[in-house]
Amino acid sequence: MLKQSFIRLASTDVEYRPFAEVPALLETPNVPGNVTVLHPGEYNRSDAIDLKPGDAVKTGQKLALFPESVAYVVSPVTGTVAGIEPFAGDFGRRYAAVTIEVSDEEEPDNQFTEAAASPSLEAAKNFLGCVPGMPDLSVFGDPDHPIDVLIVSGADSDLMVDTNKYVITAETAEVEHGLHLLREITGVDRIVVALPSDIVQGIGSLEAEVFGVSPAYPSANPRMIANAVLGEPIPAGRTLAEAGVAMMSAETVANIGKAFESGSIPTKKAITLIRKDGSKTMVSVKLGTPMGRILRDYGESLGEGDRLILGGPMTGSAVFSDTYPIQADTDAIMVQDSQAVSFVSDYPCINCGECIRICPTKVQVSMLVRFLEAGQYEDAADLYDLYSCVDCGLCSFVCVSKIPIFQYIRLAKYELSRLQAAEAEEAENV
Structure with a gap:
C-alpha cells in the first residue's frame, strides 16, 4: 500500500459551537485544604530527594525533587508539604504527586x-x-x-x-x-x-x-x-x-x-465545566484543586455510574477518582450522566466505511484497527498510516460496532514510543 505522508483535511458534519456571548468567569470561592501538583518524572519512595514532607513552601515557589534534573513544578499556594507519592498517569506517564497543606496566610516567593x-x-x-x-x-x-x-x-x-x-x-x-x-x-x-x-x-x-x-x-x-x-x-x-x-x-x-x-507566576487556571445537561460554566481555580471540590462548589453531583472526564467529549480521558487535581494543562472537566455513557463492545468491524469517510486525514481506519486489535503496531504504522492520525476521535464517534478505535490508536502510539526509546537506549550502550 502507498504510505500516506501528509495531512489532508476532509469535511465533516461535526462543528464547534460559536459563542452566544462571552461568559462570565466565576472564581472558585475557597482554596481547598490541600492541593496536589504533579512533578514530572519517575519517583520511588526510596529516592533521595531535595523536597521533604514538612518543608514550608511559598506561592509561586519552584519545586524540584532532584538537584540534577531540569524538571520542576510550581507551588500554587503557601503551606507545608504533606506528602510525596508516586503517581501513574495515562499511558505510562510517571509523576511524583506533591500534596501541600494550605496555610491561612499567603506568602509569595520572590525568586521569579x-x-x-x-x-x-x-x-x-x-x-x-x-x-x-x-x-x-x-x-x-x-x-x-x-x-x-x-x-x-x-x-x-x-x-x-x-x-x-x-x-x-x-x-x-x-x-x-x-x-x-x-x-x-x-x-x-x-x-x-x-x-x-x-x-x-x-x-x-x-x-x-x-x-x-x-x-x-x-x-x-x-x-x-x-x-x-x-x-x-x-x-x-x-x-x-x-x-x-x-x-x-x-x-x-x-x-x-x-x-x-x-513579577509573580500565575497560579489560577481557567477551565470549562461541562455539566450533565450539556450546559457550561467558565471557572477559575487554583492549580492542584481536586476536581470533586469544583463539582461541589458549583452544585454538580456525581451519581452511580456517572463518568468524570478530564477534557472534552471527543478526546478527553475518564478519571477514576474526583480527587484528581487540576493541572496546568487542564482545559475542561466534564460530567457525563450514566444514562448518556456510550458503551464499548468487542463486536467485529462490519466494513461500513463510516470511519474512513469521516477521517480528516483519510486514513484507512477499518484496516488500521485490525492491526491494532492484534497488537501489530509496527505494521499498522508502516502499512496503514498510524502516524497520519491527528487523534481527533471521530472514528470512535461514528463506529457502528462501538469499537474503541481512538483508544487503540493512543495505545499503539504509546507502545511504539516505548519501543523506539528502548532501541535508542540500546544503541547508545553498544
Missing part, C-alpha cells in the same frame, strides 16, 4: 520577581514552564530545529470546550502583551494567532497575523492548524517543532504576559 525584571528566554524556561496552559518552551533555542513560526491558538481543539476562546476575547490585552514578550525573548519573527472564524471580527488589532479557523471539527486540532497556516503538508511522524513550528494556547501567552508584568 528578580528574574522578571529582565525578561529572557532563560527566565521563562526556568520559571514559567508550568504556568496555566503548560507551554513547551524547550522547543526554542534548538539549533537542530529552529522555530520559524509561533502559532497561538485562541481556539479549543475539543468540542464544548471554551477556555481559550474565553481568554482571547476577555483577556485580549494580556495576550497582546504576551505576544510582544515572546517575539522579544524567542526571536521568532512570524507569529500567527489562530481564532475561531466566528470571533475574528470581534478581536481588536494584535501584534501578529490572524488566521480564521473553520468551524468544522477538528479544524482547531493543533496539527490541523499548523498545516493550514503553513499552506503545505507536515509529513506524518514529524513533530511540529521538527517542521519549524511552535504552538501555544492563548491562555499560555496571556499568563506569560501577566507573569513578566507582575
Whole structure:
C-alpha cells in the first residue's frame, strides 16, 4: 500500500459551537485544604530527594525533587508539604504527586520577581514552564530545529470546550502583551494567532497575523492548524517543532504576559465545566484543586455510574477518582450522566466505511484497527498510516460496532514510543 505522508483535511458534519456571548468567569470561592501538583518524572519512595514532607513552601515557589534534573513544578499556594507519592498517569506517564497543606496566610516567593525584571528566554524556561496552559518552551533555542513560526491558538481543539476562546476575547490585552514578550525573548519573527472564524471580527488589532479557523471539527486540532497556516503538508511522524513550528494556547501567552508584568507566576487556571445537561460554566481555580471540590462548589453531583472526564467529549480521558487535581494543562472537566455513557463492545468491524469517510486525514481506519486489535503496531504504522492520525476521535464517534478505535490508536502510539526509546537506549550502550 502507498504510505500516506501528509495531512489532508476532509469535511465533516461535526462543528464547534460559536459563542452566544462571552461568559462570565466565576472564581472558585475557597482554596481547598490541600492541593496536589504533579512533578514530572519517575519517583520511588526510596529516592533521595531535595523536597521533604514538612518543608514550608511559598506561592509561586519552584519545586524540584532532584538537584540534577531540569524538571520542576510550581507551588500554587503557601503551606507545608504533606506528602510525596508516586503517581501513574495515562499511558505510562510517571509523576511524583506533591500534596501541600494550605496555610491561612499567603506568602509569595520572590525568586521569579528578580528574574522578571529582565525578561529572557532563560527566565521563562526556568520559571514559567508550568504556568496555566503548560507551554513547551524547550522547543526554542534548538539549533537542530529552529522555530520559524509561533502559532497561538485562541481556539479549543475539543468540542464544548471554551477556555481559550474565553481568554482571547476577555483577556485580549494580556495576550497582546504576551505576544510582544515572546517575539522579544524567542526571536521568532512570524507569529500567527489562530481564532475561531466566528470571533475574528470581534478581536481588536494584535501584534501578529490572524488566521480564521473553520468551524468544522477538528479544524482547531493543533496539527490541523499548523498545516493550514503553513499552506503545505507536515509529513506524518514529524513533530511540529521538527517542521519549524511552535504552538501555544492563548491562555499560555496571556499568563506569560501577566507573569513578566507582575513579577509573580500565575497560579489560577481557567477551565470549562461541562455539566450533565450539556450546559457550561467558565471557572477559575487554583492549580492542584481536586476536581470533586469544583463539582461541589458549583452544585454538580456525581451519581452511580456517572463518568468524570478530564477534557472534552471527543478526546478527553475518564478519571477514576474526583480527587484528581487540576493541572496546568487542564482545559475542561466534564460530567457525563450514566444514562448518556456510550458503551464499548468487542463486536467485529462490519466494513461500513463510516470511519474512513469521516477521517480528516483519510486514513484507512477499518484496516488500521485490525492491526491494532492484534497488537501489530509496527505494521499498522508502516502499512496503514498510524502516524497520519491527528487523534481527533471521530472514528470512535461514528463506529457502528462501538469499537474503541481512538483508544487503540493512543495505545499503539504509546507502545511504539516505548519501543523506539528502548532501541535508542540500546544503541547508545553498544
